[in-house]
Amino acid sequence: MMDLMLDGKIVLVTGGASGIGRAAALRFAAEGARVIVCDRSAEMAEDAAATIRADGGEAQAIAADVSDAGSVDALMAAISDCFGGLDIALNNAGIGVPLQPIADVPDEDYDLLMSINLRGVWLCMRREIPLMLARGGGAIVNTSSALGLVSMPTSAAYVASKHGVIGLTKTAALEYSAKGIRVNAVCPGVIETPLTREATEDPDARPVMLGLHPIGRLGRAEEVADAMLWLASPRASFITGVALPVDGGWTAH
Numbered sequence: 001m002m003d004l005m006l007d008g009k010i011v012l013v014t015g016g017a018s019g020i021g022r023a024a025a026l027r028f029a030a031e032g033a034r035v036i037v038c039d040r041s042a043e044m045a046e047d048a049a050a051t052i053r054a055d056g057g058e059a060q061a062i063a064a065d066v067s068d069a070g071s072v073d074a075l076m077a078a079i080s081d082c083f084g085g086l087d088i089a090l091n092n093a094g095i096g097v098p099l100q101p102i103a104d105v106p107d108e109d110y111d112l113l114m115s116i117n118l119r120g121v122w123l124c125m126r127r128e129i130p131l132m133l134a135r136g137g138g139a140i141v142n143t144s145s146a147l148g149l150v151s152m153p154t155s156a157a158y159v160a161s162k163h164g165v166i167g168l169t170k171t172a173a174l175e176y177s178a179k180g181i182r183v184n185a186v187c188p189g190v191i192e193t194p195l196t197r198e199a200t201e202d203p204d205a206r207p208v209m210l211g212l213h214p215i216g217r218l219g220r221a222e223e224v225a226d227a228m229l230w231l232a233s234p235r236a237s238f239i240t241g242v243a244l245p246v247d248g249g250w251t252a253h
């Protein structure tokens with residue numbers, strides 16, 4: 001088995017209590033990383049951290065809302081105090097809103113989605129980078145989406161937010177790679193998590209979603225977590241500024 005050289009690394013996972021983030025938190029901990037599970041749900045974050053500890057890993061839960069600058073600042077201050085810095089950040093927290101054509105999207109839905117999916121990544125990155133620079137480098141993996149690479153009717157705000165995440169990713173890569181911080185994004189296809197459960201369990205919607213993926217099935221959270229693991233690890237040492245599809249071939253169309 002390849003050593004991913006993650007032993008002892010300090011890893012922050014936002015949205016770490018559920019779905020892709022939770023799978024990633026468990027995977028990094030299994031590789032010996034010291035994991036900070038951040039989520040807006042304190043109870044769910046503590047549940048994920050407790051699961052990791054029960055498996056013999058190291059994890060701490062910290063509740064924060066990534067769309068709130070003060071909350072993100074408090075999160076980063078706590079990380080600095082408790083761990084003395086940060087090696088890896090997975091900026092993964094995200095939401096969806098009801099599907100609507102652009103002219104029908106309520107302002108509140110657009111603003112809420114942007115505040116978490118795009119501004120949240122921005123607020124976290126701008127505080128993570130100094131913590132990583134202080135340690136001589138690090139790695140950031142942002143969670144975009146296949147919908148950061150292609151579009152889909154009725155998902156304008158989500159599509160815009162995930163395209164924006166790739167823009168932030170590429171720009172940060174240009175700015176900080178020479179200083180030792182690699183910045184990449186993953187672009188998952190439809191992954192079976194609580195976020196997509198309603199749609200994936202809908203007998204009309206499921207075949208449409210399956211049809212998007214040439215591989216013939218939907219994805220598992222662990223499959224995205226494995227891509228994050230590798231991208232964040234020193235094994236991907238010459239990779240920065242990429243938006244990696246983890247989408248069963250969807251965006252190869």
Ligand SMILES: NC(=O)c1ccc[n+]([C@@H]2O[C@H](COP(=O)([O-])OP(=O)(O)OC[C@H]3O[C@@H](n4cnc5c(N)ncnc54)[C@H](O)[C@@H]3O)[C@@H](O)[C@H]2O)c1
Nearest residue numbers: 015018019020039040065066093094145188190191193195
């Ligand atoms: N599931 C998919 O098909 C899929 C596909 C592409 C991209 N993504 C992206 O992957 C990421 C994770 O999605 P998931 O499917 O695991 O969803 P999920 O709903 O299972 O998990 C998301 C977690 O983020 C947390 N969260 C939401 N808003 C937050 C906030 N403001 N501050 C802190 N935490 C917050 C939630 O409490 C939840 O625990 C999201 O960015 C999503 O857009 C998911």
